[in-house]
Structure formats: C-alpha cells, structure tokens
Amino acid sequence: MSQRTLTFVTGNANKLKEIRAILGENFPLKLISLKLDLPELQGEINQVSIKKCQEAVHRLKKPVLVEDTSLCFNAWNGLPGPYVKCFLEKVQPEGLTKLLKGWDDKSAEAVCTFAFCCGECKDSDVVLFQGRAKGKIVDRRGSNDFGWGYIFQPDGFQQTYGELPKHVKNSISHRYKALIQFKKYFGVE
Template sequence: MLDHISLITGNQGKAREYEGLLGIKVTAVKQDLIEIQELDVVKVVEQKAQDAYSTLRAPVLVDDTGLTLQEWNGLPGALVAWFIASVGPQGILKMAAGVTNRRATATTAIGYADETGVQVVTGTLNGTLTTELRGTNGFGYDPIFIPDGHHRTYAEMSSEEKNAVSHRRLAVDELRKALNVFN
C-alpha cells in the first residue's frame, strides 16, 4: 500500500483535493510534460502518465479534466485549462452567452503509472453551465458549473461538499477499484 504519492501539477488546490480524496500524503510536483492537443482527456492522460513515470521512476499520478458543453459538440473538453488561463471562467460565460442548451459534462481522467505501466480511470458528472460567476471556493471552472442534483456551483460548496460529489471523486473511486495500492 502506498502512503504517499507524487501528483504532477502546479495547482496546490488540486493536490489538497487529492490528499483529501485518497487519504494519503500527496506531493505536488511541477513538471513540464508532453501534453498532446486532444479533446479526449483519456488520451491526454495516457501520454502524460508515461512521460511522468519515465522522468520520476516512481509511482506517480497525473490527471486531466475536461468540461464539455453539449451545444459545443465536445468543446472545450481537455482544452478547458487553456480557456480558463486565457479568458477565465467569465470569458467562457461570455462565449456561451447565446447558448440555450447549457448542459455540460465534467470529466476527470486519472493516470497512475509505476514500473508495471499506466492505468487510466475516469469520473464523469453531468451538470449545467451557469450564466454568471457564483461562489469563491475552488479553482478553474468551479464558479460556473452546477452538478446535477445540486443548486450550487462547486465554488459555492465547501471543499468537503465538493469532494463528496465531484467528477474527481468519481475518478478516485474508480482508481481505488482498479488498483490495490491505496488504503
């Protein structure tokens, strides 16, 4: 069983989320990885996990998250981080101002790599894109995504509430089922 793992990310908030979800020490490691240009988070994660393990030579987690709008036929998908970095959540809302079908899907793919290879799991949660920023917690698109069955955005939820229902939680649950290395 692992009692700690490295997560390739520059996002300390994401590392804290994983620590809470996995119940082990998660060390954020900032590392430039090959990131293919692809809407499919699974394909992105497979490449990133291979690249991360070949550099670290120790068990490692990588992830990628996509947010897709039904009306945009899969966009922005895995490119959502670049959308957030360039225009922010408010910019996404501005681009989606004329969208009538605001159904959205958030998907996290987690890649675990060790000496035996790479395994990828996913967690997917449907929801709705808001019309305005709501809440101050979280990061990324948290202030513009309301998961199905809820009336608040991720950013309006506490960390504990978000971790109980998020697409990342669903992916971590799948990771626990697929691997027998976490408590």
Template sequence: MRKLLVATKNRGKAKEIKELIGDFFDEVLTLSDFEGNINIIEDGKTFEENALKKAKTIYDLYRLPTLADDSGLEVDALGGRPGVYSARYAGENATDEERIKKLLEELRDVPCEKRGAQFVCVLTFIDENGRVYQTKGICRGKIGFEPRGKNGFGYDPVFIPEGSTLTFAELESEEKNRISHRAKAFEKLKRILGEIYNEDISSE
C-alpha cells in the same frame, strides 16, 4: 516505504490527492521535490491521451509510482468545447475570469434547457512495475448565466451540478468533493489500488 509521485508542482493538489486516495502511500511527492524544470506539452486530442503522456513522461524519468490527471469542461451546445482546451480556452495566460467570460459570451443566446454540460476527469496511474491504469469520472450539470460563489476554481462559478441549484463555487468543499468528477475518478482508482496493494477500502 511506499511513495507516490504526482505529476504536478502544486503541493496543494498533492495534499488533496493524499486525502482522496487514503493511506495507500506513505509519502506523496510532487515535481517540486525534484530539481529541474519539466515542461510537458499537452497536445493530446483526449483527456486520456494527455493524462497518459504526463504520467509516462514523469514515470520514465523517476521510476516511481506516478499519478497524473487531465480534466476539463464539455458543453453540449458547443459540441463538447472547451474540452481538453479548457485551461487554454481564452489564451495561454488567461485568468479564470477571462475563461468564464468567453464561455458565457458564447452561450449568451442559449436557453436554460440547452445549457447542459459535464466536467470530466481522467486519472492515469503507473505502478512501480510500469503497469498503466486509467479511471474516468463525469459530473453532469448545466452552465449558469452568471458566475456565483467564491469557492473552487476554474469554471466552478458557472457550473451547476445535477440535483442542485448551487454552482460548484457555492457548495461546501465537502459536498463538491463527494459528487465531483474528480471524486468519482478517485473512487474508481481507490478500488484499483486496493487490488494492487491487497488492502480493504470498505472501511475508508
């Protein structure tokens, strides 16, 4: 029975990951399935460093195939900020609304044509033999002038992906999951898993 441990306590995220990577694993576990409280300090300077630290910490503890992700928003006019600090941009315990408010305030004098941005997702997968694989997905777009939409989370209400006039929070989840940074990272990971486990993903 092939198990995957996702470095999160969020069962919803585990369910989403199970759907995204197909049938490579019989069971997807989270940290909520184990006793104890693990607090991993995300002090890396890149998404790659943070995702690797999370994955290695959990793999070393439980020795199960492990998946961790780190993602965030990079805004051109802000020199790539908030980047790896996306979740802590307005303080450790800030709400999504507070983070969006701070972002829009920093961009209040920036015209539409200079509001380019991208969402980035880095996945780190460690297999049962301790081999490490990383994939990266990027979704380009721009930052709107006000929050719109009720779907999604984080900065979704102000991020308008290229080729759309709607924010991530206005898109149907199926459409967002087709074009998002996370979806692109998972597509690459699925190809790696297909090679590792000798499974054909062409029909998925």
C-alpha cells in the same frame, strides 16, 4: 517501516489538499506532489491522459499519478474538453460562460481522468480512472479555488462547485468519482 510514496504531478496545492481529503487517511500510499511542466497535448481525453502519464514517468523514472480535467459543453459537441486549460488562460472562466451566450443548451459535463503508471510506461501499462459529473454552465458564483468551479453547477444542486461546502463537493465531484475507482484499485473501500 516507512510508507511508500506516489508522486502526483501538480503544482496546485489546493488540488493536492482536495485529493488527500478524498483519499482519506487509510490510503496505503503517501501522496507527494511535484510540479512538472508537461506539454499540453492534443487528442481525446484518454489519449491526453495516457501521454501525460508516459511523459511524467519518462522524466521522473518512478511511479506517477497525473490528472487531466475536461469541461465539455454539450452545445459544442464536447469542446473545450481537454483544452479547457488553454481556454481559461485566454478568456477566463467568465469568458467560458460568454462562449455559450448564443446557445440555449448550457448543459455540460465535467470529466476528471487520473492516469497511473508504476514503472516502464507503455500504453498498456497506464491505468485510467475517470469520473464524470453532469451539470450546467452558469454565471460566476462562489469562490474560485479551481479554474472553472464557480461557473459549473452540478445536476441536483442549486450551488456551483465554488459555492458548495468542500466536504459536499468532495463527495459528488468528477474528481471524487475518479478517485473512488483509484482507491478500489488499491483495495481501499
């Protein structure tokens, strides 16, 4: 009997590798990836995730998992939030730190939202799994496997995501916290 698959919509091989590591070998579905250019939607974090998931199901006609990651500056009342990808394209991670230069408050929250749908995809059919990590924005330190990881220092650590060993990051990050909920949904502890 072959293992059921779930399509994770991403073109980022590092993200797929990290998610597989967090889910572990006993996860009941085989995660495969597919790059699909979805529109960059506007709205609140949950709205963006739901609409991305609905669009992916509409195009692929099969169960999907999508992820939307936000970086929320407290000094900016949550911005750039779900628009962080657009900010990164224009100003790069170093530009994000410059955006906070005039602010005393460098605190931020990383938010990862996974949206899952297994069939027809109305709003009520999309299940969200969200993880949050508090931290602060610092000058660039460490590797840049992911967009802004080397400028985000999680609370309780002296290193950025880019400096932390992968096994440590994968046990504390916003993505990890969201995937723990996802695993529980499928009965995996």
